[in-house]
Amino acid sequence: MPAHITSLTVELRTDSPAVATSTPRLSWTVAAESPGWQQAWAELRRGDTVVRLEGRDSVLVDWPFAPLAAGERTTITVRAGSTDGDETPWSEPRALWAAFADEWIARPIALAQPIREAQPVLLRRAFHVDRPVRTATLHWTALGVADASLNGAPVDDLVLTPGWTSYRERLVYETSDVTALVREGENALGISLAGGWYTEEYGVLTAPRRFFGDQPRALAQLRLEFTDGTVQTIATGEPGALWRAHGDGPVVSSGIYAGEHVDARRHPVGWDSPGFDDAGWTAPSVVDMPLPALEARMAAPVREIERMPVRAVSRTASGRVLLDFGQNVVGRLRLRLSGPAGTIVTLRHAEVIEGSFDEGAELALRPLRDAAATDSYTLAGTGDEVFEPRFTFHGFRYADIDGWPGEFDPAAVEAIVLGSDLRRTGWFTSSDPLLDRFHENVVWTLRGNYLAVPQDCPQRDERLGWTGDTQLFAPTAEFLFDCHAFLRSWLRDLALEQRRLGGLVPLFAPDVVPGFSDRGPVAAWGDAIAIVPQVLADSSGDVSVLEEFYPGMRAWADLVLSHRDAEGLWTSGRQLADWLDPNAPPNAPSRGRTDTDIVATAYLVKTVRLTAAIARRLGHGADAARYEAAAAETGRAYLDAFVTASGRMMCDTQTAYAITIDFDLADDPTLRRRLGDRLAFVVRRDGYRIATGLVGTAVIAQALTATGHIDAAERLLFQTEAPSWLYPVTVGATTVWERWDGLRPDGSLNPGAMISFNHVALGSVAAWLHADVAGLSAAEPGYRVVRIAPRPLARLRHARARHETPYGPAESGWERTDAGVRVHAEIPPNTTGAVELPDGRTFEVGAGRHEWTIEPAEAGVAVAPVTLESSMADLADDPAAHRAFFATLATRPNRFIARAVAGNALYTPGRSIRDALVFADRATLDAVAEALASAPDPKGTS
Template identity: 50%
Template sequence: MTHPIARVVVDAPYRSDIVASPEPIVGWITETDAANWLQAGAELELDRAGTIESHTVEGRASTQIAWPFAPLAPRDDVTLRVRVTGEDGQQGPWSEPRRIFAGFLDGEWQATTVGLADPQEHAQPAYLRTEFDIASTVSRATLYATAVGVYQVALNGADVDDQVMKPGWTPYQYRTIHETTDVTGLITPGRNAIGVRLAGAWGTEHFGFRENARLIYGSQPRFAAQLLLEYADGSAEWVVTDAAWRASTGPITFSGLYGGEHYDARRVLIDGGGRGFADAGYDESGWSAVAVFEPVVVPEARVSPFVRRLEELPVVEVITTPSGKTVLDFGQNLVGRLRVRVTGPAGTELVLRHAEVLEHGELGTRPLRQAAATDRLTLAGDGEIEWEPEFTFHGFRYAEISGWQGDVDPGAVTAVVIHSDMERTGWFETSHELVSKLHENVVWGLKGNFLYVPTDCPQRDERLGWTGDIQVFAPTASFLYDVRGFLDSWLRDLALEQENDHGIVPFVVPNVLGPARPAAAWGDAATVVPWVLNERYADTSILERQYPSMKAWTDALLEIAGDRRLWEGKFQFGDWLDPDAPPDLPARAKTDGDIVATAYLFRSADAVARAAKLLGNDAEATEYAAIAEEVREAFLSEYVTPSGRMMSDAQTAYAMAIVFEIAPESLIPALGDRLAELTRESGYKIGTGFVGTPIIQDALTRTGHLDTARRLLVQTENPSWLYPVTMGATTIWERWDSMLPDGTINPGQMTSFNHYAFGAIGDWLHRVVAGLAPAAPAYERISIAPHPLEGFDFASAEHLTPYGRARSAWTRSGDRIRIEAVIPPNTTGIVTLPDGSTHEVGSGTHEWEVDADQPAALPAHVGLDSTLAAVIDDPEAYRVILTALEAGKPTAAQSFRTTTQWKPGRDLGEAIFQQTGPALQAVIADRLAELSAARSAR
């Protein structure tokens, strides 16, 4: 490759040419094998119906380029290409043209909102139709459609696209989304028909907990659409939903997010002439006029990615449970539904029940709470049917099947995985098999919970857009996938909900839980998530749009804090799901909720100050920076002693003070040392919840305690990141012990096995272990700073940055470490090697070798006189002791493992004296003596 070759990038849903703005943001990615390549300039060329418009860019800018041409008009269909020139003077060829279609409307929404007349008490799936005539040649046909609920449109019998459960979930009372679909190829001369399948989903679900569950958006789904027909002679006409459309029920007899879907194949809508209800000429006998509903809020064009069927998984095992039930195992906790091929007599009912886990061999449905998660298929008896529910989804690994005629054929059942179709941009690999599996679980957790909104879980009667979860997970998500459009759309909804609650961000977005109440780390999604998007994508447009939201949230908190600048005495989730909290009281954490709240008040005020500075608002930057300093001083005065002890002597408190940069540099060493001590005292087990878990590893690393972080990462005892992996987890669990060691599901009412929050560890794996991070927004400057961990042979991270693919990798070979860095064109890398040396490099592939750090020598002697701190720092000795205890007195082993405080002031003999008799103590002493002798002989 001798010339730089560019590829145009446009802000549009992944795998789509449709843009939602008349002035979309554009950019390009350059590929070249020239070393140290930097762009000197670029030429853009827009082809608008044969009219060419050009624009020249001087310098290195190649991402987040403001639209440099005249604004697009609705339905403009243009192409954009680019060619770049490097600072070496080499000019590349023109890129392949990128199609851009203006999928927005401009004051043209005229469709009536319609649905099924005379609906039942529950949300009734509906079928809608109309027919129209085509008298002359159609040059283009564009369908705009939306729903409060979910829908699919068929034109002349063919579905118009492959999207699933569109248009998704927004706060329907404030914002609806329309799809824009080119249906020109489905139009035929003469008579045409539109058929719509419609169900309630989010639009008619009862949201809320237990007796508080209620309808939010209405009892029945409704639909609105308009089809623009543009003719070759220049004329045009609209076909719109109105009172003349017809409606009916059909084979989908029930559909709900939580309840599942029921399909009666005997009720398929085919007339005596073999025509389906979406075919022209269909016999509408028995159909009725549609009901007309209140208009939907004028819909906006989609900015988020579509949801699609993206993977299929086969059955890996057919299980007969102890009670005789047939359960299929798909080997992976996933989100989607089943597709079955089945035959049987008319009236036969096939029942599919879904769950994430087995409990003592049976389907574990208790964590579903009120969600039935059950699909039902009634057969028509006219041969084989292939069926998949259309308007629901489930979180499951296992499916119990009843009603199957004869033995279940595993080849006739497939799990269909659905989620938002985002571009995969990040990968991580390591030699440590359990950590590698942990990272794979993080990826699957993201896929399962990124379905139109960032949800908390995909299986039970919840599936809500909890703000705290995405606040902590956004950095990990933005590495693994291009989540810009996904979170852009969700942040718009957050701001709308916030506007209607006096600046307070609700717990969930869309808000279906009642009046908003402020909660630290949850509402702070308003300030944190836009900043993450700026850091990872340099997307100042989102930051600018969300700035009023960021400011409103912070101002609301400052009013609560008052002159003391402390957010105290109010409701808080706090360090939610601290492992020491009782199963039924997940907010009862070791770190006081007021400390969490004021730390986040500082973080949000600081974020507003930085955003204001970036956006050129110097006065507000100064104002909020001063406020952040006031909050800092109040926090330090109230919660930190002069010697560096926190008033809540717990891991999360120290981690926040360090990572949020609240503590002054003079206190950082003491805070870090105490954090490391607490981690060792816990036996290198996790002691943090939602707030502390994403940051504890960074706090340890920044303060020089990398090996403590390593021990915490590779711990397999409960609670730890790897305990679920040893229990067979294939996604991230909501609780550290969602399943207990004996295979019993955690007794708490809130237990999920697919909940990405604790998967925020992924960001540390990418940035620190592998060493790949942005040193400037959008990775224009890339930090390569790998941290080879003892016991790991290699680790690598790759990320498709807005400039191209970057990579950081290290490999251990004997006493040497080889580091590889790949820097994409038009960027620079700042490389910090494990030996502390630094290098600045340009684009290309670079390699170095350095000496590996030698592991700390284990003590030559270990015995009953060894301190507990020395024992836990000696994994080999710990295993010897634990093995002896498990063989001699299992209850003592359990107590030793779970209740010991591993402090330097107590010795081993004292710790086990009350739990063991002289004989077992002697056995332990002998085993340790053998270990000491073996070490002396090495």
């Protein structure tokens, strides 16, 4: 097939023709069968205007035409020619719509005399159209969450509009084309409004309180352009009692955490249609308040993503209908039901259950803390009715229903999955079903938590845009989905909060818990202001994101440098350190084994060094020199204080070694090798179980791989005993957990106060699966050069990663054959590939499909059978013997021995298995010896 344009995209949204700027940048991709295809020129056409561009640029190309006017619609096409003289035909037209307002005249309106806080309200405005309309455009937003309708029909398919921002400084607005909904004659515009995030009561280890406001407000302006050229604008806050409000609508109450309560008997039929009698409705108040900056939507909105049926039905011990959807999701339920007026149906939601599903299990509600997560519906009694909450969401796999009228029908309930409407861009598959399920769990976790803001969790009384979780997970997120606009929008809120705090980056954005999030700089969390923009720039090639947030990076760098002590270390303030280290006490997750000073100082060096590199790239030479010197000074202090010449860390923990290696804090090759060797030793000492919190988990596999110990990383990856990545999968997890053992092996809940079962941070290891195991990453920003560097794992027969780069699809993978390992790669047109094969060969390739074969490695040294006299290190190195050992102990009458050995064993040379069983009786020793002798020969698998 001849070369042709496969896509033409416009920043930053891919879900809609809408653009939020008058000069959007353009990107296009080419499909070409000829190898090494490189662009020599491109032509862009808008109407009769054609602009020719010489050279290779095809990503984020500056807008070459006259700026778009507000509301303008146009189409763009592109064609390109290669350096070999190949020429594509013109692409399919790409529609653009300048979805922004040239001015705002609307003012916020609200219920004039509310009788309770966060009171939902219906707003309507009747108007008459006396001549043909050419275009009708609605710009609308809310300090709260809203649905807009015109003549009884929704104006868009958006959910929880306009999402969540730092409302005091910034408010996103929607733009909807409603031309098809306007009619000549009588019309009615309706807005259903609730408090959402604006009126929510927030509290993280503090007493909950409302932060933004007590009542929701709406802003809207409808611009009617008639065929005769005249324009009329209908806006909230206009003079006269033209808008009407009603505070006793069907939504009785609604909250993000509490849930929503609807009384269908109160539904005013036809309230958003012409001819409705609004007697009894009142004029809304026009709120006299300084408006935040109004910004046209740049990121994809929240939408319904998918619907899921009920998978299983049971009854709780208390008699409620218990539903299992088979997948932990974020969203709400949709019910179709009928029954007598006044019947109340109550829905509760939870991620896990306590007890057996078929034997009277109850929802596990303790993890929700103070979030009621309860919806209710009072039937109108009018026949077939449909209930779906509109202004809340929940995280759940299970739900129970009380009060269902008549016989329950599972087909009458479905789960509505919600999330920001992000385009999928990355995939990973392997030969191991558990690993693939884990990766799928990472995908589901992102889908659920990337809702309006990058949440930490979607179910309990939190759901905040935590900075640390986001920066740790960002490389994984950017590979799996097109998150650029989504995260950039969130970064704007983070930058605004930082500016308000004088350079301090809060723990989350929007920052809604003053006194908790702003007590001082916190390493790994505040560093998001520098790290996340760099991740976005690396994945997209967009340097403007660095320019936009560089002032925040500089302010953060200056702040943390001011916190250094006399030795040049960061040893002060409240630190979260390696948060959720599995060795920390359940209710003290910051008290992990890795010293807080190590984490803080390591991040100081990492981020100040990164800021220096960005400053140099942006042309800020003086800043770059200052930060380079400061990073080097603290880097030396770090080594002096925490690292010995023999490669030992002051804290002999997985995280301490991993961050030292991954952050390049030891540049001496010999010292770096020693640190890597010790890290591998510590990982084996810990029984190839994870002993890292959020910070260490994000880098441990990379650190082991970079220092020649991918075998240890593999053993960690495929561990199925808690704590490990795969343990939750073995007990049915369908998303990534916050705690490694959120559910204990005996089925009980972890006793800690924080046990979310849908949490992004520990899924950060997927970045290693993509870049190292499958071998696909960006060697230059934006994948202009694609890195192909697979690292085959002994446990796997094959692995593959695929990513939709800005230049088109790229792929890297490998499979085992009789001839060895066959590596394959796909390099997009207009890029090149930097290849690093497992046998050490390195070279560059052009665009196209490539394949190489790696000859089989020589057989390894035979491993001696494990006996009672073998060391505990030998036991750790033989997965089959390890399984047999603990399986045997679990069957012995004295179960204490199994628990004691599992909890206290150190897998080190010189410590024999017999020594570990010093308190075992002769029968137990004999049983263990027999089990070890019967274990399969070592295969290097777990």
